[in-house]
Amino acid sequence: MLEKLKVALGDHDLATMVAGDNRQIGLVRRDCQDLGISKVTAVADAYHEVKSQQSISGVWCYDNFTERGSNSAGVVKSDAYTVERDCIIWPVNHYLGLNRHPTVVDAASKALQQFGTGCGTSAMSGGHCSLHKQAEKRLASWLGKEAALLFPTGYSANVGAISGLAKGPSCFVLFDRECHASIIDGIKLSGAKFLPFRHNDISDLARKLDRYAGQYENVFVVVESIYSMSGEESRLQAICDLKSQHDFLLFVDEAHSFGLHPERTLCRKLGLTDHVDFVMTTLSKSTAAIGGVVATSHAFKTFVQVEANAYLFQAAIPPADVAAIIAAMDVIEETPHLLQSLWSKVSYMRGKLRDLGLDIGQGTSPIIPVFIRDSDTLLRMGQDMFHEGIFTTSVAYPVVKHSEVRFRFILNESHSYEQIDRTVGLLEKLGRRYGVIT
Structure with missing residues (x-):
């Protein structure tokens, strides 16, 4: 493979670099471009060589x-590790543990028998059934808006709604630098x-x-209520206060606070929903299914229905998943102790x-980052954690800056205190081994 890469790239130094200790696979394309190599077949060979080397080293994840x-x-x-392990699992966003709740599973099963496995077409072409309409009405109420529009995924909800709303040279968009890739x-x-x-x-x-808004007819500000990589809250009150001085439409992604x-939602908790023009959320997290929704006014719902290609040309959410969403909302309403249990565990972990001196940032949510700051240390610690039965996400460049690489632990209500203690204990041991804890 390395010889093939050398021939494809025509540069021995680059071949040595990508096959060596440089484990930042997100840098490969940039490094190729810096050396004047843009042919995609050559870059693909470079990517695959790094993957092969990382697999040998046991850090490919x-x-x-x-x-x-x-x-x-x-x-x-x-x-990468060519093994399997019994692990405590930390990358899953099912915050309330409802994807295996009997009420949710039973609702999905019944809908599957009644409606079949899929819609077969987009919502615009008749892909929705009565369940979709019921869910849209319920979600609009939960999100505090007149109307709601279902998308097949949370990613496509952001891509579709934003690209449809802010279309053309009359529009200007300001967004928080840490916004999700789907927003960008x-x-x-x-x-x-x-x-x-x-x-x-x-x-x-x-x-x-102040500098740019007056130059455009339509100005949008886009933020997340809880940022997915840090778990930090957006400064929503301060952003809403700016609306008294500037004419802009505010779009808030509530994916990590919904339910x-x-x-x-966090917007409703803070009493700010009336100041937010568009409230978006994914349905794959607290409601443990798949899908996305944008809630807004009746007029803007119609606007997005017509302008969002991700709504017009993408097959709708399967009915069984919509039934699971509705059932999950029922469970959340009927069992408030789930929320109490989740937040108690968040505070505990x-x-x-924090008591160990680990850098977990400024967040307050069930998304708990542990900043490592060095990419090689991150990948080595991740390898050790897997072999000791802890499975989590190593977040490296280009997802975050080189200086902000981290592990991301997503706490679910279904995690036990014993699992939290075991995970924290291993982080302490590895943190001292690698010099993360001094």
């Missing part, structure tokens, strides 16, 4: 998968002018509104990690 198990524990297989992709597809503002920096947002508060 893109192909890990669960064989069987629950939200919090199960058998994980790794193509939607902005790029829109054709609008756009700029990021520094993460949670209201002064930077205000400066950019996790008695008020259902965050406290134990």
Whole structure:
């Protein structure tokens, strides 16, 4: 493979670099471009060589998968490590553990028998059934808006709605630098002018509104209520306060807060829903199914129905998943102790990690990052954790900056205190071994 790569790239130094100790696979394409190599077949060979070397070293993590198990524990297989392990599982976003709840599973099973396995076409072409309409009405109420529009996934909800809304040169979009890739992709597809503002920096947002907003007829500000890589809350009150000085439409992604508060969303908890023009969420997390939704006014719902290609040309959510969403909402309403249990565990785990001196950032949510700051250390610790029965996500460049690489632990209500203690204990042992804890 290495000889093939040398021939394909025509550069021995590059071949040596990508096959050596440089384990940042996200840098490969940039490194190729820096050396004037843009032919995709050559870059693909470079990627695959790095993957091969990382697999030999035991740090390749893109192909890990669960064989069987629950939200919090199960058998994980790794193509890189060529083994399987009984693991405590930390990358799953089913915050309330409802994907195996008997009420949810039973509702999905009954819908499967009644409606079959899929819709076969888009919503615009008649792919929705009565369950979809029931879910849209229910979700609009939960999100505090007049109307809601279902998309097949949360990713396509952001891409479709944003690219449809902010279309063309009359539009300008400002977005928090830590926004999800689906938001950024939607902005790029829109054709609008756009700029990021520094993460949670209201002064930077205000400066950019002052400088640019008056030049455009339509201005959008896009943020997440809880940021997916850090678990930090957006400064929603301060952003809404800016609306008294600037004419802009506010789009808030509630993916990581939906269903996790008695008020259902962080916007509603803070009393800000009326100041937010578009509330989006995914349905694959607290409601443990698949899909996305954008809630807004009746007029804007019609606008998005007509303008969003991801709605017009993508097959709708299968009815069984819609039934699971509705059932999950029932369970959340009827068993408030699930929320209490989740937040108690969040406080417990965050406290134990903080007491060790580990850097977990400024977040408050069930998304708990552990910053490692060095990519090689991150991958080596990840390898050791897997072999000792802890499976989590190593977040490296290009997802985050080189100086901000981290593990991301997603706490579910189904995690036990014993599992939390075991995980924290291993982090302490490895943290001291690798110098992360001094």
